[in-house]
Amino acid sequence: MNNDDSEGAVGNPRLCYIGQSEKAAAYRLARRLFDEAKAKGIDLSKAHVAMAAEVPGANYAKIRASGILEAMKEYGITSYEIIDAGGLEMTTVEARETAYLLAHPETTFLIGLGGICTDRLTASLKAAGKQPGEIIAGGFDTTPDTLAGIKEGYVTATIDQQQYLQGYFAVYVLYLYNKYGFTPNIDTGGYLVDSPEKIALIEKLSPEHIR
Amino acid sequence: MEWVRNFLRYRAANTFLVFIGLVMFFSLLTPNYLFVDRRNLAALGKLFPDLGVVALGVGVLMICGEFDLSVSSVLPFCSYVFVRLLYRGFAPFWAFWAALGVGALLGLLNGLITVKTKMPSFITTLGTMMFWRGVLYIWSKMMPAGIRNLVPSGSLFERTFAGTVGSFFPVQALWFALFAVILGILLHYHRFGNWIYATGDNRDAARAMGINTDLVKTACFMIVGVLCGFSACMQAVRIGSFAATQGIGFELRAIAACVVGGTSLRGGVGSMPGIVLGALTIPILDNGLILLRVPVFGISAFIGIATILFVVLNSYVERKTR
Amino acid sequence: MERQNGEPLVRMVNIHKWFGRVYALRGVDFEVYRGETVGLIGDNGAGKSTLIKILSGYHQADQGEIYFEGQKVRISSPRDARKLGIETVYQEQALAPNLSIARNIFMGREPVRRWGIIDRKVMNEESMKALANLGLRLRSPDLPVVTLSGGERQGVAIARALHFKAKLVILDEPTVALSVKEVEEVLEFVRQLQREGISVIFITHNLYHAYDIAERFVVMARGKKMADVKKKDTSPEELSQLVIKSAFAE
Ligand SMILES: Nc1ncnc2c1ncn2[C@@H]1O[C@H](COP(=O)(O)OP(=O)(O)OP(=O)(O)O)[C@@H](O)[C@H]1O
Numbered sequence: 001m002n003n004d005d006s007e008g009a010v011g012n013p014r015l016c017y018i019g020q021s022e023k024a025a026a027y028r029l030a031r032r033l034f035d036e037a038k039a040k041g042i043d044l045s046k047a048h049v050a051m052a053a054e055v056p057g058a059n060y061a062k063i064r065a066s067g068i069l070e071a072m073k074e075y076g077i078t079s080y081e082i083i084d085a086g087g088l089e090m091t092t093v094e095a096r097e098t099a100y101l102l103a104h105p106e107t108t109f110l111i112g113l114g115g116i117c118t119d120r121l122t123a124s125l126k127a128a129g130k131q132p133g134e135i136i137a138g139g140f141d142t143t144p145d146t147l148a149g150i151k152e153g154y155v156t157a158t159i160d161q162q163q164y165l166q167g168y169f170a171v172y173v174l175y176l177y178n179k180y181g182f183t184p185n186i187d188t189g190g191y192l193v194d195s196p197e198k199i200a201l202i203e204k205l206s207p208e209h210i211r
Numbered sequence: 212m213e214w215v216r217n218f219l220r221y222r223a224a225n226t227f228l229v230f231i232g233l234v235m236f237f238s239l240l241t242p243n244y245l246f247v248d249r250r251n252l253a254a255l256g257k258l259f260p261d262l263g264v265v266a267l268g269v270g271v272l273m274i275c276g277e278f279d280l281s282v283s284s285v286l287p288f289c290s291y292v293f294v295r296l297l298y299r300g301f302a303p304f305w306a307f308w309a310a311l312g313v314g315a316l317l318g319l320l321n322g323l324i325t326v327k328t329k330m331p332s333f334i335t336t337l338g339t340m341m342f343w344r345g346v347l348y349i350w351s352k353m354m355p356a357g358i359r360n361l362v363p364s365g366s367l368f369e370r371t372f373a374g375t376v377g378s379f380f381p382v383q384a385l386w387f388a389l390f391a392v393i394l395g396i397l398l399h400y401h402r403f404g405n406w407i408y409a410t411g412d413n414r415d416a417a418r419a420m421g422i423n424t425d426l427v428k429t430a431c432f433m434i435v436g437v438l439c440g441f442s443a444c445m446q447a448v449r450i451g452s453f454a455a456t457q458g459i460g461f462e463l464r465a466i467a468a469c470v471v472g473g474t475s476l477r478g479g480v481g482s483m484p485g486i487v488l489g490a491l492t493i494p495i496l497d498n499g500l501i502l503l504r505v506p507v508f509g510i511s512a513f514i515g516i517a518t519i520l521f522v523v524l525n526s527y528v529e530r531k532t533r
Numbered sequence: 534m535e536r537q538n539g540e541p542l543v544r545m546v547n548i549h550k551w552f553g554r555v556y557a558l559r560g561v562d563f564e565v566y567r568g569e570t571v572g573l574i575g576d577n578g579a580g581k582s583t584l585i586k587i588l589s590g591y592h593q594a595d596q597g598e599i600y601f602e603g604q605k606v607r608i609s610s611p612r613d614a615r616k617l618g619i620e621t622v623y624q625e626q627a628l629a630p631n632l633s634i635a636r637n638i639f640m641g642r643e644p645v646r647r648w649g650i651i652d653r654k655v656m657n658e659e660s661m662k663a664l665a666n667l668g669l670r671l672r673s674p675d676l677p678v679v680t681l682s683g684g685e686r687q688g689v690a691i692a693r694a695l696h697f698k699a700k701l702v703i704l705d706e707p708t709v710a711l712s713v714k715e716v717e718e719v720l721e722f723v724r725q726l727q728r729e730g731i732s733v734i735f736i737t738h739n740l741y742h743a744y745d746i747a748e749r750f751v752v753m754a755r756g757k758k759m760a761d762v763k764k765k766d767t768s769p770e771e772l773s774q775l776v777i778k779s780a781f782a783e
């Protein structure tokens with residue numbers, strides 16, 4: 001649940017997986033960001049993608065990065081770097097993202113591969129003196145500052161994992177499994193949050209246990 | 212002028228020289244002098260105190276001969292207390308004092324467990340680190356909890372802990388300086404400081420001279436706890452939320468900062484100027500290297516090597532001066 | 534010197550001490566008169582250190598009484614002992630090696646101004662004065678104690694006792710691991726204490742040092758007092774015999 005093995009069902013002897021298909025979600029996010037750049041008339045062949053990962057070696061980071069790389073290929077983007085954001089601690093992440101932005105003015109896209117890196121995007125962009133939209137940023141999860149960043153225009157899009165569905169379906173599938181032996185894989189994630197309206201929707205539905 | 216002599220004697224001098232060297236190196240060699248760019252200095256100044264403030268306390272504790280590994284759990288615990296109280300409708304001011312109080316209490320507990328069981332604090336605080344982290348995870352369910360609407364940007368409380376003085380100078384750096392001065396006076400000018408050194412340097416001697424070494428140690432643990440509480444609130448206000456991962460890794464990085472600043476792992480040796488420099492050196496190294504565009508993927512390797520070099524240098528200088 | 538007729542400065546009566554299963558002191562009576570120097574001798578593990586650590590508040594007796602200047606006293610901490618005027622120079626040196634001379638001399642009793650801030654001027658001047666009284670001239674009160682020789686370190690510890698107007702100074706093997714010259718230095722410090730009329734308990738394994746400096750000798754073995762002799766009634770050779778005999782006596 002929640003974080004799948006990189007080889008899917010082959011990689012571990014699970015019954016089924018309920019959560020977001022990490023690669024597909026990352027791919028969708030990247031496309032959304034690249035489209036945004038295209039709409040702005042940015043020459044994607046010269047673009048640079050920076051991906052910040054809390055734990056660069058961890059599975060989630062590798063799979064999500066692979067989804068992004070796939071989208072990059074389609075859009076003809078070749079230049080990228082994965083940033084070791086220094087762990088799960090917010091301040092370290094912010095310090096590294098900020099320094100990276102200052103040192104790499106060629107950066108077109110800044111993508112947080114995990115929730116913490118994504119949460120710190122807005123603060124880092126502000127600290128590096130960037131205007132909203134000057135660098136196209138996005139990532140994963142809907143932590144408080146990520147949502148604030150979308151509202152302010154610093155963050156273009158983030159992927160919502162739909163935690164409620166993950167929990168709901170887990171129970172439902174266990175019921176199906178016990179009763180009939182069904183083990184369906186369910187992709188709950190990949191809901192692209194990219195506008196204040198969608199944030200409002202999430203914020204409204206979250207307490208109502210629909211999301 | 213005793214502090215100059217202290218400064219030299221307690222091995223802060225080499226840290227100072229290396230620090231100046233690093234600053235000059237990065238100032239001159241980073242592209243477009245980015246290191247001294249206003250944006251970079253502002254970012255450094257607001258970010259390093261999160262760990263720095265904790266490191267100041269950890270340094271004092273190390274001088275009295277103890278460690279505190281639990282800072283990485285006490286800090287987010289205090290942060291959660293702060294945020295919960297805000298949610299309950301308490302004014303930020305009171306929630307802040309409550310967080311400091313909880314920090315002091317957890318520090319007191321660390322101290323009592325350590326002096327009563329006579330176990331090495333490396334073990335006792337490893338235990339409390341795991342315990343409080345577990346409690347926190349159960350209590351908070353690891354969900355981030357935003358506080359931007361409770362401590363709005365621009366409010367007095369927000370500006371006190373995450374604002375700037377003038378249009379540029381980060382207030383966090385001032386807090387760090389304030390704590391450094393207070394603890395520096397305590398350590399080097401107050402009688403309690405002499406007890407801290409004596410306790411760490413030769414506990415039996417201190418005891419024989421009538422110093423209550425258990426009390427000294429417990430008080431130092433409490434200082435660390437209070438500073439964790441402070442850092443917790445300061446960070447929560449800046450990032451606008453509680454995060455269960457706040458403070459992760461601080462326990463060893465605070466010790467590393469102190470060691471870089473010439474604090475002995477065996478107690479009795481160290482100084483406030485040294486600890487301050489240590490708390491500055493590691494973030495500056497991190498920052499400067501990224502600005503030099505080294506591959507950010509392997510940056511921890513550099514930090515690791517630098518820490519070892521500092522320790523080697525310190526012990527070399529120590530042997531030379533003896 | 535016939536002081537024994539007066540009232541003793543300290544009298545320890547029937548002192549017992551256990552360390553877990555180790556019966557370290559088995560009913561020891563011990564007294565020191567004003568201005569007197571007692572040599573406390575005996576084999577390793579005889580209980581000498583334990584006895585004086587009870588007097589200096591580092592350990593507490595399990596049974597027994599202590600009288601100081603005729604009054605029954607309870608010495609339950611080093612602080613209590615120091616208040617009475619009992620200062621100890623420990624076998625395991627009671628100095629913090631990385632702290633300065635002045636900070637060591639005033640450890641735990643720092644002269645302070647307002648808010649508990651240490652009065653450095655007073656501390657440094659008094660330290661130098663106390664050291665000078667012992668005939669010890671050191672470059673600066675700010676030097677860390679590690680930089681001193683063994684003899685000088687004992688000097689610092691004794692200066693501490695002198696400064697705080699001790700009535701009784703206990704020296705537990707102060708000459709151990711010292712060079713001949715340093716030993717002579719330390720013995721000279723002790724003579725200075727004697728000149729000031731301070732009572733001294735001097736513990737040593739070197740009977741010649743003891744004989745040189747003390748007026749009376751107490752021999753201990755296996756937690757008991759085996760002999761109590763005056764200098765005029767004995768010789769170093771006889772003391773040595775006493776120590777050996779007591780150690781093997783049943
Ligand atoms: N803190 C302690 N815990 C347990 N046993 C102790 C302790 N201190 C002393 N002892 C034991 O008590 C006995 C007396 O020891 P003490 O140190 O008084 O001897 P001593 O006469 O000073 O010997 P030395 O000449 O070697 O210093 C010894 O058997 C010793 O092992």
Ligand SMILES: [Mg+2]
Pocket residue numbers: 581582583624705
């Ligand atoms: Mg002994």
